[in-house]
Amino acid sequence: MSIATSLRTATQTAPLFDGPYYLSIGGQLATAEASFDVFNPATGKPLAQAPAANIAQLDDAIAAARTAFKSWSMIGYDRRQQYLEAYADALAAHRDELARLLVLEQGKPLKTMAEPEVDQAISWIRQIAARRIPVEIVEETDSHVVELHHTPLGVIGAITPWNFPVLLALWKVAPALITGNTMVIKPSPFTPLTSLRFGQIAQSVLPPGVLSVVSGNDELGPHMTAHPDIAKISFTGSTATGKHVIRSAAGTMKRVTLELGGNDAAIVMPDADWESIVPQLFWGAVGNSGQWCVGIKRLYVHRSYHARFVDAFVAYARRQKLGDGLDPEVTVGPVQNRMQFEKVRTFLDDIKARGYKVALGGEVDPDRPGYFIPVTVVDNPPEDSMIVQEEQFAPIVPIIAYDDIDDVVERANASPYGLGGSVWGRDTRAAVAVANRLETGMVWVNEIHTQGVDIPFGGHKQSGLGTEHGSEGRQLFTNPKTVLIHKSRS
Known part of the structure; x- marks a missing residue:
């Protein structure tokens, strides 16, 4: 032809x-x-x-x-x-x-x-x-x-x-x-x-x-x-x-x-207009049911507004609908396969067994067909927890409080992964300075998941x-x- x-x-x-x-x-x-x-x-x-x-x-x-x-x-x-x-x-x-x-x-x-x-x-x-x-x-x-x-x-x-x-x-x-x-x-x-x-x-x-x-x-x-x-x-x-x-x-x-794989960290700076960026951070973490390599896997928020941020994040999450993707009202679908579904349940089991604070979700409906994991927000789990250290690839978001920029950069870099990351703050110069310290192949400042045919994309470390x-x-x-x-x- x-x-x-x-x-x-x-x-x-x-x-x-x-x-x-x-x-x-x-x-x-x-x-x-x-x-x-x-x-x-x-x-x-x-x-x-x-x-x-x-x-x-x-x-x-x-x-x-x-x-x-x-x-x-x-x-x-x-x-x-x-x-x-x-x-x-x-x-x-x-x-x-x-x-x-x-x-x-x-x-x-x-x-x-x-x-x-x-x-x-x-x-x-x-x-x-x-x-x-x-x-x-x-x-x-x-x-x-x-x-x-x-x-x-x-x-x-x-x-x-x-x-x-x-x-x-x-x-x-x-x-x-x-x-x-x-x-x-x-x-x-x-x-x-x-x-x-x-x-x-x-x-x-x-x-x-x-x-x-x-x-x-x-x-x-x-x-x-x-x-x-x-x-x-x-x-x-x-x-x-x-x-x-x-x-x-x-x-x-x-x-x-x-x-x-990746375990991407998002760092919300002390000066950030955090209320306005909750939707971007939510979809950066939960879009595609959290199943993307460059999804936000760890969300670090300054302690001065951490509690209010968690409340706002949960409120936004509650407005989303979990279900079949053919339903035009659905915004969060299932995880893709049974193997991943069972893996994600081990995260939920660990969160529950260790008594971490769950601000939203955390429980799978055993009577619901399909591989549905509810949007789950874990409030300030410890740094050495499974949900912080491992890639969940699911709509589970740990929101972690921090006090010091040097400390949070060190924590963000303390991973065998280095795919992507993001930094959010009013002072763009300060945010870029933090971004340049992250050990990643790609990092966004005050945006997330921008891609393009002329934008190089690759991973660092493993x-x-x-x-x-x-x-x-x-x-x-x-x-x-x-x-x-x-x-x-x-």
């Missing part, structure tokens, strides 16, 4: 999709001998069945990607931009369908989380498609010139998570493809449906083998990370799994970019390796190749 035909097809309005779901391998849609259940977290019941690819099918996808790389890498930025624009148009035609499917398999509210995720992913593709990595003249004399080129690596293996299954996957797809690579995606088995669907859509727009999506069980990930024909792994997930990725990838010396986004992130999908040219005297 030509790009022009793809563009015309993309302008048609797509109906809501209800399966079946296929693997995308080498431009073809494929079934699998086995399948697995995908659950709706709002009900705890099976939603659909996804194909479980075997190792041979994964090998086929990698081989097709390697073949496609030969031509895809040679057609140039402008032609690749046309393809990516056509892909964005095709996704836009399926926008409502993808957003609804995202709610059903992930649980997030439709209007406030799912639709914005799909919209941002489509916009991201368009913006990245317009970016270029130019040839840099490093040195030039009368006799020679030194050029720095950024050439594509080859086949990229993407392993994507369940908290933002559309956005975090397409964040990888766009820079990988525009720089001339091909890609094979393995989505989380908890949320494979949206990825399978956008993979299916891609086959009508992109050349065969450029983008394949292969869902399956836990054996696929280690096979990808060790595969000699995959040049790079781009992984988003837990720190524990990230360490396995590094070990496996070392055997073939492949490149890795890892975006891992929160990651490498960078996504920005020119730095795009360059990590390439090989820096130095070309030294002797000038002809003729």
Whole structure:
């Protein structure tokens, strides 16, 4: 199909999709001998069945990607931009369908989380498609010139998570493809449906083998990370799994970019206009039911207004509705899967067993179907408590009192993680000074979760390796190749 035909097809309005779901391998849609259940977290019941690819099918996808790389890498930025624009148009035609499917398999509210995720992913593709990595003249004399080129690596293996299954996957797809690579995606088995669907859509727009999506069980990930024909792994997930990725990838010396866990601290300065920022802090912590790596996991508030802040935070939280994301009044959905639900309950059990003060929530309704954790506010738990030291990945917020800036910075940094953080205060210069002391890959001052295609994003310490986004992130999908040219005297 030509790009022009793809563009015309993309302008048609797509109906809501209800399966079946296929693997995308080498431009073809494929079934699998086995399948697995995908659950709706709002009900705890099976939603659909996804194909479980075997190792041979994964090998086929990698081989097709390697073949496609030969031509895809040679057609140039402008032609690749046309393809990516056509892909964005095709996704836009399926926008409502993808957003609804995202709610059903992930649980997030439709209007406030799912639709914005799909919209941002489509916009991201368009913006990245317009970016270029130019040839840099490093040195030039009368006799020679030194050029720095950024050439594509080859086949990229993407392993994507369940908290933002559309956005975090397409964040990888766009820079990988525009720089001339091909890609094979393995989505989380908890949320494979949206990825399978956008993979299916891609086959009508992109050349065969450029983008394949292969869902399956836990054996696929280690096979990808060790595969000699995959040049790079781009992984988003837990720190524990990230360490396995590094070990496996070392055997073939492949490149890795890892975006891992976090225990992000928000520090509200003594001079902060704290009443006005309660909503921002609430959603910074509780948005997506707390299931984001850069979510606020620890909220430090100055003792002079700590009690009043907790009251205001709780009052705001009480106005939110917990429930099925398809309900337009719902603002907080379930956690995504049974495994995470049970893990979160261990936090609640520990809070209760140790007698910490719970200002809101804390109790799971045993008669309610689905994986619902109520918004829970823990009032000033000790620094060594489980809820402060570990990443909860749930709508549980510890609000901790502090007295001294130096002390709170030390406490914020006393973590093996260093993904993000935020500082809030009227005196911007003082807040920035505190932000610069935080040991993180990203830090916000008087805002939260601002992202952009030209804004580098990456983790410090055990929160990651490498960078996504920005020119730095795009360059990590390439090989820096130095070309030294002797000038002809003729």
